Amino acid sequence: MKVTEKQLKARCTDLNLGPLKDTAFGLKIERTSRGYTCSLVYRDSTPPEILIADASASEADACISGVATTSTVYKAIQGTIKPEFVPQEVFVKQHGERCPKCGSRDINPGHITSAKGELEQWHTCGRCATAWHNLYRLTGYELPVVMEDGAAS
Ligand SMILES: [Zn+2]
Numbered sequence: 001m002k003v004t005e006k007q008l009k010a011r012c013t014d015l016n017l018g019p020l021k022d023t024a025f026g027l028k029i030e031r032t033s034r035g036y037t038c039s040l041v042y043r044d045s046t047p048p049e050i051l052i053a054d055a056s057a058s059e060a061d062a063c064i065s066g067v068a069t070t071s072t073v074y075k076a077i078q079g080t081i082k083p084e085f086v087p088q089e090v091f092v093k094q095h096g097e098r099c100p101k102c103g104s105r106d107i108n109p110g111h112i113t114s115a116k117g118e119l120e121q122w123h124t125c126g127r128c129a130t131a132w133h134n135l136y137r138l139t140g141y142e143l144p145v146v147m148e149d150g151a152a153s
Contacts, residue, residue: 003057005031011064019068024084027067029060036060038067096134099125109134 008029016026025040028048035054042048052063085100099107102125110122117138124131 003061005036005057008036008057008060008064011061011068015064015068022084027064029064038063096123099128099130100132101125101130102128104128 012027012029020026024044024046025042028039028041030037030039032054035056036059037053038051038055038060040049040051051067052059055063086094086098086103091098091100097107098105104125104127106126108124108126110124112119112121114120119136120133121136122131123134
C-alpha cells in the first residue's frame with residue numbers, strides 16, 4: 001500500500017499532539033525533491049536532528065512508526081529529552097536559587113504567606129517570566145546563643 005504525503009503528515013501531527021506532547025521535541029516531516037526528511041525539532045533553541053533523509057514514503061513511514069512504537073529512537077535521543085520543569089529534588093538541591101524552568105539565577109522573590117508551619121514565597125523569573133512558589137517547611141526551633149554577658153547574639 002502506498003503511503004501519501006498527507007498520511008505521513010497526519011501521522012506526525014497525531015504523534016506531536018499525543019505521545020510527544022509532553023516532550024521537548026516534535027517530529028517533522030518534509031518533502032524535498034529527493035524524498036522525505038524526518039527530523040526531530042525542539043521547542044527550545046536546540047538544532048533539529050535529522051533521523052532519516054532522502055527517504056521514500058515507506059521508509060519515512062517506518063521512521064515515524066519507529067518513533068511511535070519502539071523505544072529505540074527514544075533511547076537514542078534520551079539524553080536530549082528535556083522535561084519542561086526541573087524535578088523537585090533538583091530544585092531543592094539548587095536551594096531554590098534557580099528558576100525551575102530555565103535554570104536562571106535571575107529570579108525575583110516576592111511576598112511570603114504562611115500557614116500552619118509552612119511558608120510560600122512567590123517568585124518570578126526575570127528571564128523566562130515563569131512564576132512559582134517556593135515552599136518552606138518548619139523544621140524546628142533554635143534558641144539564640146547567649147553570650148557571657150547575658151546578651152543574645
Ligand atoms: Zn526562568
